[in-house]
Amino acid sequence: MIVEADKKSFQDLTRYTEDIKEKMHASGAALVIMKDNKFVHEWYSGTHHFAPGARKIDHYSQFNVYSTRVTYVGLAAALAVYEGYLNLDDKLSDYFKQLDKRILGETTVRHLITRCTGLKIKNDTVQRVFDLGTYIEGKRPDLLAEIVEQATGMTVNEILSERVFEPLCLNGTEWVTEGKSTLVCDIHSPGTHPSIRIGSNNGDERNLFVNSRELALWGSLHLNKGLMDGKQILPGGVFNLATTIQSPKGLDQTLPKFGFFWWLKDNQVSWEQNELGKELPEGSYQILGASGCSCLVIPRYNAVAVRMYNSLYTYENKNFDYIHDIQTFGNLVVKELKLN
Secondary structure, three states: OOOEOOOOOOHHHHHHHHHHHHHOOOOEEEEEEEEOOEEEEEEEEEEOOOOOOOOEOOOOOEEEOHHHHHHHHHHHHHHHHHOOOOOOOOEHHHOOOOOOHHHHOOOEHHHHHOOOOOEEEEOOEEEEOOOOOOOOOOOOHHHHHHHHHHHHOOOHHHHHHHHHHOOOOOOOEEEOOOOOOOEOOEEOOOOOOOEOOOOOOOOOOOOEEEEHHHHHHHHHHHHOOOEEOOEEOOOHHHHHHHOOOOOOOOOOOOOOEEOOOOEEOOOOOOHHHOOOOOOOOOOOEEEEOOOOOEEEEEHHHOEEEEEEEOEOOOOOOOOOOHHHHHHHHHHHHHHHHHHO
């Protein structure tokens, strides 16, 4: 059942979500809020692209979530750790035999999932660009996916399909291999042609499409530590691993902290580097994708907030501050939850 947006509930958050849709030049947007395991607010706006006749955004619309997908790879890895196939202290050199072992050194899976390897890896070459565990780098879920497959003999998609997607009937969550009408196009910049990113269904590429309700359910699965509709989908310990700080103890306390790729709220982190708003309580966690899609989990309020966009014009657009945007979104979610 769809919960229609009403004029009194979450109105500031809805208005802000619409404003950002215009500022980032997205053609479509969605906003879904869950509270106490119920959908309490849903709002949809725009179309799958800007051309005439484009399909309207609705609860079936599947957005490419881009980096939000890393938490899916992360959960598969957390499950592999929990079940003994993988260890966070395993060295990367154990899995990437083709790379220079001297440069990889003491770099572990823990450094990889918390984004502080200090390495630049491309094809069969590796460079060290900063000392191990001293700074935060870009995400490499493709490397983690390869490790998971080596350790378990199954791809990320195979693991999640068998253990999560099929038990929960998540039919709107998939690594897309061909086009279809429910897919929302990417808008690269004003005036450019829309596109759809497709790839393999192994779970290691940037082609994960999810509808807004199912991304909220993904957050809810983590919030409830694997319990969904009275059924324990995965052991609670898997989610304890995925959503608690796994960053090395020696990491500078002012740098962002991560679970299995989830950004975790830590008040010691400097605000210019933190994607989580000041009003979010400790224990909150979040993931943000390049297209503007994000999933925010706030255990203190037993709530999940999801927003969806389809614009890749967020980093090149000098008039758009994506850090300020996502911080503002989180702060508004907290404000609205207190009112509702």
